[in-house]
Amino acid sequence: MGFSSVLAMVFIGAIAGWLxxxxxxxxxxxxxxxxxxxVVGAFLAGTIFPALGFAVGGGLxxxxxxxxxxxxxxLFLIGLIRKA
Structure with a gap:
């Protein structure tokens, strides 16, 4: 994994985290x-959605x-754990 892919992952993770x-x-x-x-949510989505049959497209x-x-x-799961 190169520096540009790590930078892209952080950029996408920052936007996804903010949203x-x-x-x-x-x-x-x-x-x-x-x-x-x-970033963790992007990893989660990248592993769970293909297993469920949802295709992750190849765009930004x-x-x-x-x-x-x-x-x-x-965030929903973390909220459930915090309440417990």
Whole structure:
């Protein structure tokens, strides 16, 4: 994995984390936390959605879309764990 792919992953994760923080109001973790949630959410979406039969397209906007969905799911799960 090259530097440009890591940079792209952080960029997509930052956007996805910010969007998921806006969608799930009050459950964000700040800028750095949202970037981490976005990157983990992108990984989560990249592993779960193909197993469910959803194809992740090969574009910037589809990557951000699926990473945002993964980050929202991750924030929801973290919220459930916090309440327990």
């Amino acid at each position: 998921s923080g806006k969608i799930m109001e009050g459950r964000g973790f700040g800028l750095i936390g949202n970037i981490i949630v976005g 906007f589809s990557s951000i879309f699926f990473a945002t969905i993964g980050a929202v799911i991750l």
